[in-house]
Amino acid sequence: SAVISQKPSRDICQRGTSLTIQCQVDSQVTMMFWYRQQPGQSLTLIATANQGSEATYESGFVIDKFPISRPNLTFSTLTVSNMSPEDSSIYLCSVEAPGGIEQFFGPGTRLTVL
């Protein structure tokens, strides 16, 4: 299994500011995934981050709003830019287990935008 840590675990931010969320994995992985989960809702994939290439964004998510870095095989960051209250959510990073059946999730970052 993979152990995933995220920083910060939670934050309260002002409208118009940006927050960068860090994700660290204890093993090298090809792809890292960023999800958003609004309270009581399902998980929605924001983007897939591959090391050495641009992230691939899902419909409804754009790089200007959610820039992603993937400097190496164990680390990624997601920035939530120019935040509004609608961005209040839990942001989770995730990796696939070898074999591609199981996904492991980080503990999440609970973001509240005032």
Add this chain to the structure above:
Amino acid sequence: GQSLEQPSEVTAVEGAIVQINCTYQTSGFYGLSWYQQHDGGAPTFLSYNGLDGLEETGRFSSFLSRSDSYGYLLLQELQMKDSASYFCAVRVPQGNTPLVFGKGTRLSVIA
């Protein structure tokens, strides 16, 4: 498009059996997974069905019928700690998209 349907809430008594259904409509299909998420926690993997039939892991079983685009998660001998949200998720052959999640079923186990 992709859609997965599962009940939003289920309540069951401690010690009983509960079945959570999932129907899906996706463009392509590799398999059906189930994840458990406790309040404030991260989703954790429970089971995967790539082929039709029943998979059993302890008190939990999962079933898939590809022809019916249908699966279910069966929880036996319910315990209070099973109170959580349960998500079905489909693996689809679509670029880098790993999983498409259902909206989740909130299970409440009562004494």
